Amino acid sequence: MSIRHSLLALLQDQPRYGYQLRVEFENRTGATWPLNIGQVYTTLDRLERDALVAKEGDDGEGHVVYSITPAGKAQVRNWFAAPVERNNPPRNELAIKLALAVTLPGVDVQAIIQAQRVASIRALQDYTKARRDTAANQRATDTAWLLVLDSLIFQTEAEVRWLDLCEARMVQQAQAAATGGARKTSNGATEDAPLNADSRR
Amino acid sequence: MSVQGPQQVLELAKVGRTFGEGATAVAALRDVDLTISAGEFVAVMGPSGSGKSSLLALAGGLDRPTSGAVYVESTPLAGLGLNELARLRRRAVGYVFQDFNLVPTLTAAENVALPLELDGTSTRKAHRQAADALRQVGIPELADRFMDQMSGGQQQRVAIARAIVGKRRLILADEPTGALDSTTGQGVMEVLRARADAGAAVMLVTHEPRHAAWADRVVFLRDGRIVDQAAAMHDPAMLLTQAGL
Numbered sequence: 001m002s003i004r005h006s007l008l009a010l011l012q013d014q015p016r017y018g019y020q021l022r023v024e025f026e027n028r029t030g031a032t033w034p035l036n037i038g039q040v041y042t043t044l045d046r047l048e049r050d051a052l053v054a055k056e057g058d059d060g061e062g063h064v065v066y067s068i069t070p071a072g073k074a075q076v077r078n079w080f081a082a083p084v085e086r087n088n089p090p091r092n093e094l095a096i097k098l099a100l101a102v103t104l105p106g107v108d109v110q111a112i113i114q115a116q117r118v119a120s121i122r123a124l125q126d127y128t129k130a131r132r133d134t135a136a137n138q139r140a141t142d143t144a145w146l147l148v149l150d151s152l153i154f155q156t157e158a159e160v161r162w163l164d165l166c167e168a169r170m171v172q173q174a175q176a177a178a179t180g181g182a183r184k185t186s187n188g189a190t191e192d193a194p195l196n197a198d199s200r201r
Numbered sequence: 202m203s204v205q206g207p208q209q210v211l212e213l214a215k216v217g218r219t220f221g222e223g224a225t226a227v228a229a230l231r232d233v234d235l236t237i238s239a240g241e242f243v244a245v246m247g248p249s250g251s252g253k254s255s256l257l258a259l260a261g262g263l264d265r266p267t268s269g270a271v272y273v274e275s276t277p278l279a280g281l282g283l284n285e286l287a288r289l290r291r292r293a294v295g296y297v298f299q300d301f302n303l304v305p306t307l308t309a310a311e312n313v314a315l316p317l318e319l320d321g322t323s324t325r326k327a328h329r330q331a332a333d334a335l336r337q338v339g340i341p342e343l344a345d346r347f348m349d350q351m352s353g354g355q356q357q358r359v360a361i362a363r364a365i366v367g368k369r370r371l372i373l374a375d376e377p378t379g380a381l382d383s384t385t386g387q388g389v390m391e392v393l394r395a396r397a398d399a400g401a402a403v404m405l406v407t408h409e410p411r412h413a414a415w416a417d418r419v420v421f422l423r424d425g426r427i428v429d430q431a432a433a434m435h436d437p438a439m440l441l442t443q444a445g446l
Contacts, residue, residue: 118431124414125433160410
């Protein structure tokens with residue numbers, strides 16, 4: 001997440017001081033990504049150093065108000081215009097965990113998948129309920145939170161579908177190994193590896 | 202000798218269902234214990250062949266278990282004759298199937314009123330209740346349409362209206378969104394959720410995580426056994442931590 005661009009975008013709206021920026025950011029993103037006030041000030045310092053924002057002075061109550069510069073506005077324009085960069089490929093702890101699990105002997109992959117599935121479905125239940133409750137008494141400020149929830153729902157759903165696929169593939173492989181007799185893996189796992197638990201008989 | 206409390210609409214106690222005999226016998230369900238209370242929405246997930254649909258058929262008295270017992274509103278189904286079972290199904294249980302099982306020569310309202318009329322309710326009263334059910338699923342204006350004059354999503358709503366018409370306390374749904382686009386599918390979930398919130402016990406069989414997530418509890422079946430359950434935490438602080446960003 002780019003705090004730098006987010007703060008710039010909020011300053012393009014109107015000049016603000018640090019605490020205002022933090023509150024405004026959290027309001028608009030459903031408080032999903034709580035901002036540390038220290039992060040806000042550090043980022044403002046850097047933005048000022050890079051001449052993207054400028055101090056307007058004191059608001060009379062001791063707050064230092066910042067405004068955006070023309071160079072800052074150009075950055076905001078570019079940020080909105082460009083697609084978000086994907087880390088290539090994005091780091092995914094679950095994928096890494098499963099990739100390692102299938103290649104190590106004595107690891108019950110199916111148990112890992114099922115434990116993750118229960119946790120993911122539970123999260124999906126919570127997101128779905130939060131979405132339902134938010135949509136039921138929707139206020140203008142909730143639009144952003146609904147978008148964030150939708151995104152979380154899609155991501156979690158994709159994760160569960162992927163787990164289903166992993167599991168189906170494990171079962172297929174185990175069955176092929178059991179019927180074909182030939183070991184295709186080179187990891188030294190025996191045919192009675194946990195993967196086979198579901199394809200007995 | 203039911204052990205149900207007053208709020209338990211459905212109870213499966215050590216239920217097993219085996220098809221075939223001897224060496225070719227296949228156990229579709231083994232020792233399944235499951236209770237659904239009034240106001241509770243339970244989703245059943247599992248890979249194909251895990252016993253989901255068998256479970257639903259037993260819950261609704263469409264099939265009988267080879268072992269264990271099924272209670273609907275404290276009534277043991279095993280003790281009922283065919284006629285009594287049929288009456289219980291018409292009065293207390295509503296089904297939604299993947300293929301809608303609607304009668305093409307009847308209008309939407311007539312399809313919805315059908316189970317009530319079969320049960321002896323007067324035509325006028327049945328149609329009043331049918332109109333109410335069609336309103337609940339959001340299509341009161343389609344009451345006089347025939348099935349070939351409706352979209353798949355609309356037909357599915359008629360099928361749901363038929364499942365909830367009258368005072369049905371147990372709603373059973375088997376992949377009810379199969380043929381529908383995702384927006385319409387969500388509409389189906391909204392109706393099922395609303396029925397549960399109004400006090401019905403709802404059991405949904407689905408392989409769609411997105412739909413299962415509407416349930417209060419998700420039950421995972423594998424090889425005919427319940428292997429896990431997930432209940433929503435409903436903890437907003439947790440929600441934010443999970444977002445983890």
